[in-house]
Amino acid sequence: MSERLAVNKTYKLFIGGAFPRSESGRSYVVTSSKGDFLANAARASRKDARDAVAAARKAFPGWSRATAYNRGQILYRIAEMLEGRRAQFVAEITAMGGVGVKQAGEMVDAAVDRLVWYAGWSDKIGAVLGSANPVAGPYFNLSSPEPSGVVAVVAPQGPLLGLVSVIAPVIVTGNTCVVVACERAPLPAITLAEVLATSDLPGGVVNILTGSAAEIAPWLAGHMDVNGIDLTGADPELAVTCEELAAENLKRVLRPPAAPVNWLADPGIERMTAFLETKTVWHPIGV
Amino acid sequence: MFEYAPAPESRDIVDIRPSYGLFINGEWVEPQSEARHKTVNPATEEVLAEVAWAGEADVDRAVQAAAKAFPVWSAMPGAERAKYLFRIARLIQERARELAVLETLDNGKPIRESRDVDLPLVAAHFFYYAGWADKLAYAGFGPDPRPLGVAGQVIPWNFPLLMLAWKIAPALACGNTVVLKPAETTPLTALAFADICRQADLPPGVVNIVTGAGETGAALVNHPGVDKVAFTGSTEVGRLIARSLAGTRKKLTLELGGKAANIVFEDAPLDQAVEGVVNGIFFNQGHVCCAGSRLLVQESIAADLLEALKRRLGTMRLGDPLDKNTDIGAINSAEQLAKIRELSEAGEAEGAERWSPACPIPDRGYWFPPTVFTGVAQSHRIAREEIFGPVLSVLTFRTPAEAVEKANNTPYGLSAGVWTEKGSLMLWTASRLRAGVVWSNTFNRFDPTSPFGGYKESGYGREGGRHGLEGYLAL
Numbered sequence: 001m002s003e004r005l006a007v008n009k010t011y012k013l014f015i016g017g018a019f020p021r022s023e024s025g026r027s028y029v030v031t032s033s034k035g036d037f038l039a040n041a042a043r044a045s046r047k048d049a050r051d052a053v054a055a056a057r058k059a060f061p062g063w064s065r066a067t068a069y070n071r072g073q074i075l076y077r078i079a080e081m082l083e084g085r086r087a088q089f090v091a092e093i094t095a096m097g098g099v100g101v102k103q104a105g106e107m108v109d110a111a112v113d114r115l116v117w118y119a120g121w122s123d124k125i126g127a128v129l130g131s132a133n134p135v136a137g138p139y140f141n142l143s144s145p146e147p148s149g150v151v152a153v154v155a156p157q158g159p160l161l162g163l164v165s166v167i168a169p170v171i172v173t174g175n176t177c178v179v180v181a182c183e184r185a186p187l188p189a190i191t192l193a194e195v196l197a198t199s200d201l202p203g204g205v206v207n208i209l210t211g212s213a214a215e216i217a218p219w220l221a222g223h224m225d226v227n228g229i230d231l232t233g234a235d236p237e238l239a240v241t242c243e244e245l246a247a248e249n250l251k252r253v254l255r256p257p258a259a260p261v262n263w264l265a266d267p268g269i270e271r272m273t274a275f276l277e278t279k280t281v282w283h284p285i286g287v
Numbered sequence: 288m289f290e291y292a293p294a295p296e297s298r299d300i301v302d303i304r305p306s307y308g309l310f311i312n313g314e315w316v317e318p319q320s321e322a323r324h325k326t327v328n329p330a331t332e333e334v335l336a337e338v339a340w341a342g343e344a345d346v347d348r349a350v351q352a353a354a355k356a357f358p359v360w361s362a363m364p365g366a367e368r369a370k371y372l373f374r375i376a377r378l379i380q381e382r383a384r385e386l387a388v389l390e391t392l393d394n395g396k397p398i399r400e401s402r403d404v405d406l407p408l409v410a411a412h413f414f415y416y417a418g419w420a421d422k423l424a425y426a427g428f429g430p431d432p433r434p435l436g437v438a439g440q441v442i443p444w445n446f447p448l449l450m451l452a453w454k455i456a457p458a459l460a461c462g463n464t465v466v467l468k469p470a471e472t473t474p475l476t477a478l479a480f481a482d483i484c485r486q487a488d489l490p491p492g493v494v495n496i497v498t499g500a501g502e503t504g505a506a507l508v509n510h511p512g513v514d515k516v517a518f519t520g521s522t523e524v525g526r527l528i529a530r531s532l533a534g535t536r537k538k539l540t541l542e543l544g545g546k547a548a549n550i551v552f553e554d555a556p557l558d559q560a561v562e563g564v565v566n567g568i569f570f571n572q573g574h575v576c577c578a579g580s581r582l583l584v585q586e587s588i589a590a591d592l593l594e595a596l597k598r599r600l601g602t603m604r605l606g607d608p609l610d611k612n613t614d615i616g617a618i619n620s621a622e623q624l625a626k627i628r629e630l631s632e633a634g635e636a637e638g639a640e641r642w643s644p645a646c647p648i649p650d651r652g653y654w655f656p657p658t659v660f661t662g663v664a665q666s667h668r669i670a671r672e673e674i675f676g677p678v679l680s681v682l683t684f685r686t687p688a689e690a691v692e693k694a695n696n697t698p699y700g701l702s703a704g705v706w707t708e709k710g711s712l713m714l715w716t717a718s719r720l721r722a723g724v725v726w727s728n729t730f731n732r733f734d735p736t737s738p739f740g741g742y743k744e745s746g747y748g749r750e751g752g753r754h755g756l757e758g759y760l761a762l
Contacts, residue, residue: 128427133752135734136411143738143754149721227743236534243533247526249698250541250744258536270762277742278749281717283727 011041011186013048013210014193016055017203023047028211030187033097041186043211049178049219052207056150056176057225059204064147064174072122075172078199079115082108082164085195092188093159110264111164117267118168125173125272138285145276147174148252149227152220154180154213154242156233159188161263166232169271171205175228178207180217182233186210214238221245228252228275232261291604294611296398301389303475306337309345309498310481312352313491319344324500326474329395330608330617330652338474341497346466346506349495353437353464354512356492361434361462365421372417372459374487379410382483386476390448391608393475395617395653396571398609408733409452412751415735416456419756423461426753432760434462435538436514439507442477443520444470444619445574445675451477453750454517455494456735461759463515464493468507471500472620505531513537515759519576522673522699522744540748540758542576542740544673545701548694549579549730550716552687553587555706559728561595564679567704567730569603569657572615573677574623576745577702579730581663581670583690586683593661593681600657601644615677618653627655627676634660634669639680665696673699687712691719700742704730723749 011030012019021027024045030038042048063071082089086108093104130144151170156162163181170177181189193208209216213233221229221242229251231239239256246253254274306323308315320342325334341349360368379386386409387401394401423432438458442450447469458465469477481496497503501524508516508528515538518528522543532539549567551560567579584592608616618624635641639660646656655676663670663680670680684690694703703722707713717725723741726732733739738754740746748758 131738131753133734133736133738135732135737137732137734139729139732139734141734141737143752148742240534244530247529247533250522250525250529250543250746252747255536273757277723278738278740278754279717279723279725279742280738281725281727282729282732282737283713284729 008039011039011190011210013042013044014190014197014206014208015048015052016058016207017197019193022211023051032095038095039187041190041210044209044216046219048209049216050223052178052209053150053220053223053225055204055207056178059176059202060149062202063171063176063205066174068123068126071172071174072119074200075115075119075122075168078195078201079112079119081195081199082115083112085191088191089160089188092191096159096185107159107161111161114161114164114267115168118172121272122172125269128269129273129276129278133280140283140285141280143278143280145173146279148275148277149175150225151175151177151228151230151275152180152217152223152226153177153230154217154233155182155189156261157182157184158263159185160192162233162261163189163192165263165267166230166271167206169267170230170275173272173276175275176205178209178220178226180213180220180233181208181210183211183213217242218245221251222248224249226251228254230254230274231256291612293607295607296388296609296611298388298392298609300385301392303336303389307339307474307478307498309339309341309349310478310496311349312495313485313489318342324471326393326472328392329619330649332651335393336475338478338498340471340499341503343506346497346503346510349466349497350437350439350507350510350512352492352495353466356464356490357436359490360464360493365423368459368462369417369420371487371489372413372420372456375483375489376410376413376417378483378486379406379413383410386448386479388609389479390476391616393473394444394447395608395619397613397616399611399613400571405446405449408735409448412449412452412735413456416460420460423756423760426756428757428760428762432461432762435759435761436463437512438463438465438515438517438759439510439513440465440467440517441504441507441520442467442469444473445571445576447473448476448480450519451480453519457750457755458517458759459493461756463759466495466497466507466513468497468499468504471498474498508532517758518542522746525746538758540750541746542748542750543744543746544699545576545578545741545745546581546671546673546697546699547577547579547702547704547722548581548583549704550583550690550694550706551585551588551592552690552707552709552712553585554708556708557588557592557595560706561592561599563704563706563728563730564596565599568679569615569677570731572618572655574619574675575731577724577731579704580674580678580680582679582681583684583693584681585690586685589683596659597642597644600659603644603657605646605654605656606649615657618655618676621653623675624653624655627674627678630669630672630674631658631678634663634667634680637667637669639663639667639669665693671697687716691716695721698744701745702726
């Protein structure tokens with residue numbers, strides 16, 4: 001008997017909770033570091049980027065108004081689902097080449113732990129960043145953080161840990177996002193989308209585009225219905241282009257880090273605060 | 288209307304020099320640039336003084352002075368920096384009347400406002416941030432938060448000294464040094480502040496004041512020696528600055544335009560709401576980025592509210608800003624007056640109904656009567672564009688959801704107002720408004736402890752409160 005032929009997965013985009021191909025019909029070849037063919041990934045078009053922004057905008061009211069407890073539970077659920085697919089991610093990461101099984105396993109574990117860490121922030125960040133302000137008058141005065149809205153994320157190089165480390169802080173606070181996956185290693189990003197799709201995360205909260213970051217990121221940076229952009233994964237030239245485009249509607253911009261990031265280190269809260277607004281509500285006190 | 292005898296505040300308390308140089312490294316210096324500009328009293332068009340318009344070489348000199356002062360100032364124990372700021376706060380209090388009169392002369396705002404709102408808030412702001420200077424480790428930005436370096440700060444003409452305080456106080460408290468450019472039409476209180484820095488014996492170079500217009504501002508924010516840029520002004524200029532800073536490591540905070548909705552629900556206390564609406568749009572002649580320029584009133588009470596509003600506007604006194612009875616002062620400049628006129632004409636042309644109370648206008652100076660537009664559609668320019676003048680656009684709504692939808696239907700997101708006696712409706716509305724400040728059953732309240740700043744195209748970063756430190760610290 002001959003060996004059973006494997007059923008290969010078609011890697012598509014993740015938009016509004018669904019997995020469409022690029023409307024442009026374009027795809028590109030993803031290879032391992034040795035040059036072996038791994039898959040054809042979708043090469044997202046401008047229309048795909050705009051569809052993703054529309055999906056993220058549509059998801060924003062529901063997600064930003066969900067209780068912090070609920071958002072925390074869902075992030076924790078993503079961690080559970082990721083843990084359950086550990087072997088699959090290890091296989092995908094090692095297939096890319098350059099990383100051994102042990103190291104890949106550590107990366108996946110760290111990604112799971114990172115999600116759990118951020119899950120716990122959902123109902124604490126407001127207490128840490130908010131304040132009751134002692135104004136000089138008979139007024140109740142309260143400041144609280146609120147999500148900026150739709151955030152574009154240019155994911156860093158690397159398969160999973162960096163990707164999870166940039167998505168989780170953006171969504172845990174109530175933003176929705178459109179992620180441009182690492183161009184060279186897009187396959188784990190789409191497999192992560194399968195995790196997200198089975199974690200009770202409402203469709204559209206995270207949208208993932210694969211393809212050319214140099215093409216897609218400027219479309220998002222110049223999109224007038226995007227409120228913020230994380231340029232962590234953008235090379236210096238692309239980052240400048242995107243930051244210039246982002247000025248058109250005063251997007252909140254998280255610039256690429258000055259030094260390479262150690263994704264295993266304590267991330268701090270800056271990735272959350274970059275896409276939070278402060279709202280201050282006043283009310284008179286009297287009888 | 289009652290007849291009031293004039294009650295002018297004396298201007299003898301101020302001593303305006305015929306001409307001013309630049310304040311760099313603790314000294315008054317003559318600019319290398321030969322450009323000079325006359326600053327006028329907008330209520331009379333009288334020339335008050337001639338000021339320098341700093342060029343690139345002058346800005347460079349100021350930035351270098353600030354850079355040279357930075358190691359000393361940032362290394363100074365926070366408690367010592369605090370004492371300098373406390374000194375400044377006290378000096379402002381001591382000279383409050385003089386500064387209020389000077390502000391009113393140069394800006395055109397009523398003395399009642401410069402005396403009772405601007406100056407007390409200026410002093411309070413320095414007091415507040417003085418107290419932070421030795422407590423930064425407790426502010427939630429890590430155990431040893433560091434200053435950024437030289438802050439280049441550009442401020443507008445609507446609250447000249449207050450905006451200076453919002454910029455300089457947190458910058459200095461955090462250990463940064465400053466080059467500040469006041470607006471071209473209102474430089475005098477900033478130049479008076481330079482004198483206060485000397486009286487406080489502030490180390491040379493910690494605060495530098497360069498006067499000028501847009502080109503001076505551009506030279507400042509684009510100077511490579513500047514580590515932090517803070518700008519308050521129009522969204523249009525904010526965009527230019529954000530674009531020009533792309534690819535640099537400069538930290539940027541922007542406080543830009545607004546088109547705030549002031550929402551009045553049918554259960555609101557009518558008389559209080561009318562006072563709030565008036566304060567919302569006619570305070571400081573409407574030269575307020577967070578002005579309640581769009582009145583959204585529930586249809587069921589629209590007629591009653593408008594009648595009460597018009598009756599109230601009939602009692603407003605427009606005229607000599609130095610008169611203590613004056614409610615509405617002069618428009619700050621001929622240019623701004625032209626802009627207000629142009630947009631008001633567009634309002635009429637697009638079909639809205641224009642109304643102003645009978646209101647005598649002085650013969651000289653720049654003036655615009657309080658104006659109310661009814662029948663305004665969301666598509667009208669007067670409902671979309673920032674007028675920055677005493678012009679109110681009135682729209683109506685039927686349901687709370689419609690009110691929120693209309694309130695948020697703007698690229699801006701600086702402030703909003705909500706008027707209702709029902710607590711749950713107030714909180715429901717406030718939580719849905721995409722704006723940085725929501726005033727419920729009040730409007731245009733400011734306090735140094737309370738963060739201020741916008742969502743969306745109203746800019747980013749906060750001024751005031753613990754939040755206001757973030758823009759001046761390396762995280």
